[in-house]
Amino acid sequence: MMSAKGRLLGIGVGPGDPELITLKALRLLQAAPVVGYFVAKAKVAKGQHGNAFGIIAAHLGSEQQTLPMVYPVTTEKLAPPLCYEDIISDFYDTCAEQIAAHLEQGRDVAVICEGDPFFYGSYMYLHDRLASRYAAEVVPGVCSMLGGSAVLGIPLVYRNQSLAVLSGVLPADDLKQRLAATDAAVVMKLGRNFDKVRAVLEELGLAKRALYVERATMDNQRIVPLDQVEPMASPYFSLIIVPGEKWQA
Numbered sequence: 001m002m003s004a005k006g007r008l009l010g011i012g013v014g015p016g017d018p019e020l021i022t023l024k025a026l027r028l029l030q031a032a033p034v035v036g037y038f039v040a041k042a043k044v045a046k047g048q049h050g051n052a053f054g055i056i057a058a059h060l061g062s063e064q065q066t067l068p069m070v071y072p073v074t075t076e077k078l079a080p081p082l083c084y085e086d087i088i089s090d091f092y093d094t095c096a097e098q099i100a101a102h103l104e105q106g107r108d109v110a111v112i113c114e115g116d117p118f119f120y121g122s123y124m125y126l127h128d129r130l131a132s133r134y135a136a137e138v139v140p141g142v143c144s145m146l147g148g149s150a151v152l153g154i155p156l157v158y159r160n161q162s163l164a165v166l167s168g169v170l171p172a173d174d175l176k177q178r179l180a181a182t183d184a185a186v187v188m189k190l191g192r193n194f195d196k197v198r199a200v201l202e203e204l205g206l207a208k209r210a211l212y213v214e215r216a217t218m219d220n221q222r223i224v225p226l227d228q229v230e231p232m233a234s235p236y237f238s239l240i241i242v243p244g245e246k247w248q249a
């Protein structure tokens, strides 16, 4: 008799505060024989685990196997013919096959993801490769922009306002157009893009309204007025919120 195949689980673990994990995420995580997580190479070099892993490490049992998936590149400069898209695509292919090997043996694999798996989460690339071959389930998580608005203490959108979620990686002109056209915005992926994003907000007269947070809800969370962030000092795990104008009910 063929043994049943394992299930792929995409588990959102929330933005950092370990209490912001859902009951379902915790239950499925603790029941999974294999737990996969992404981590940046620079962290591994320092003997550290990924941010997502740090959120749930205390809940894992000694019998659970871990599967670290180490990004071959994040911000490194690549000498031609090396190209980011090819390297990252090969990397996800390899990760997917490592996971598939467990699934073939009937072992469920829980891939943890900081925030929510389907909100700019690396899990998406595994899901795209594996969900047509194996049973897959996604457990949503509290995403960073909601963790961010909570700790900043600012409502995101009132009444009929619209919210744009933007990547700080976008070129300045693109950001400017999109920010000018929305009532409220969240700008993700700051890091090396912070100075460009702040300059655009200043040009549009939005800098006074905008709020900035690093590592929202994590132990080392930091909230700084936008104009006091040192140039080129913003970490990747930071975001800016331009809240909707307050609506007096």
Ligand SMILES: C[C@@]1(CC(=O)O)C2=NC(=C\c3[nH]c(c(CCC(=O)O)c3CC(=O)O)Cc3[nH]c(c(CC(=O)O)c3CCC(=O)O)/C=C3\N/C(=C\2)[C@@H](CCC(=O)O)[C@]3(C)CC(=O)O)/[C@H]1CCC(=O)O
Binding pocket: 038, 039, 040, 042, 043, 049, 050, 051, 052, 053, 074, 075, 088, 113, 114, 120, 121, 122, 123, 169, 189, 190, 191, 192, 193, 235, 236, 237
């Ligand atoms: C290249 C770059 C461009 C960009 O962002 O587009 C990019 N990551 C960059 C930097 C960076 N990433 C990370 C750190 C260390 C932070 C720290 O730990 O301190 C740093 C900073 C650094 O290395 O210095 C860690 C990290 N990254 C992801 C997760 C997992 C997750 O969140 O699921 C985790 C945490 C794992 C954990 O710890 O839990 C996920 C994703 N990162 C992606 C891209 C997407 C890949 C595929 C694609 O290209 O689509 C994807 C899958 C999501 C997506 O689709 O966006 C950008 C350069 C921006 C710039 O120009 O400055």
Ligand SMILES: C[S@@+](CC[C@H](N)C(=O)[O-])C[C@H]1O[C@@H](n2cnc3c(N)ncnc32)[C@H](O)[C@@H]1O
Binding pocket: 015, 016, 113, 114, 115, 116, 117, 119, 120, 121, 122, 142, 143, 144, 145, 147, 148, 187, 188, 189, 190, 213, 214, 215, 216, 217, 218, 236, 237, 238, 239
């Ligand atoms: C690859 S995306 C992952 C988003 C995540 N899946 C989510 O649901 O929020 C990474 C970006 O999310 C934002 N981010 C994630 N966690 C954060 C946190 N705790 N505080 C501030 N920004 C965060 C940052 O803008 C970072 O560059």
